[in-house]
Amino acid sequence: MCETCGCSIPDHNHPAAPDSETVEVLKGLMDSNDHAAAHNRAHFDRAGVLTINLMSSPGAGKTRLLEETAKALSGRLGIAVIEGDLETENDANRLRAGGVRAHQITTGSACHLDAHMVHQALHEFPLEHDGRGTDILFIENVGNLVCPAAFDLGQHLNVVLLSTTEGDDKPAKYPVMFRAADLVVISKADLLPLLDDFSLERAQDAMHQIGLNTPVLQSAIGRQTDTGAWIAWLEQQLEQHRERTAA
């Protein structure tokens, strides 16, 4: 097929028309988003805030983990949450009921947050409030294991939740999302004794199959609440972040 006019004559090749021009670009498609993300990240660094992008499928327990995190860190560290959902203020209200500063972004029909939305949210939701600063800002992304992975928000770390009711082969089905993770949290681990189709070994093996050795933690929220390893990880990451940004 002719590359110039698209006609179907075999071996037909137009000479390039004199009024056409080819511009080589080789730039990332996400340039505008990445630029806004870098701006957000610089803003977080100046304020000494560690920002964590929390991603998972819907219903894996992101909001619940944040509620428990706020309880565990209460009085020790300042927590703030930016919530992303298609509709409703429900998740932000849940967190506010527990005394957590929370801001809701409703995306309408967009299946992910992007850096511009977070930038806009930061204008309405300052990191410092009533003379109290924020130590850790969580961005709870839209529940979706596909699209959020493609958008840098300016976060320092990505945490992906994999709940035990979802199946241990999720990393093999959603390699792009799991490859973005700095930490994978196996949530609802207290259900493991009841489930015959989820094995931690298989989940870990599925991650090895996509070339990953990402740290994996378990959390259990329910009758056997256990977020100890997660809280310890957060505190360690905050300390490391403070050392990096102070340097």
Added chain:
Amino acid sequence: MHELSVCQALLQQVREIARSHQAEAVDAVTVRIGPLSGVVPDLLRHAFEVARAGSYTGAARLNIEELPVRVHCPKCRSEAETAPNRILCPECGNWRVQVVSGEELLLARVELRHRPEETGRSTQPDEVQHV
């Protein structure tokens, strides 16, 4: 389906290039996509059909150069193609490999059309009909 957002960002860049080169229109846009970018080529094609409407790009074609996932194995020093959900060395099975290609999401080139030189007379472009 975030391909529409990606497509809108792409077209914003393309229109900016067309504007800065004082082009009349964009004939074609070529992007390079790897499977680990999270963008599905077919969905991007569909999104492009919808999103291209507007200045410069109304009749633009989208060419997608699909790149494979390639990994380098430090253990057996080989480089090979592999599947997006099997990022291991196909030679020795080692999973501590480096991804050397497959994460691309690039605008490679833009083909622009310029207005024919002003000659003072009616500038009907010579249409050449092809089958």
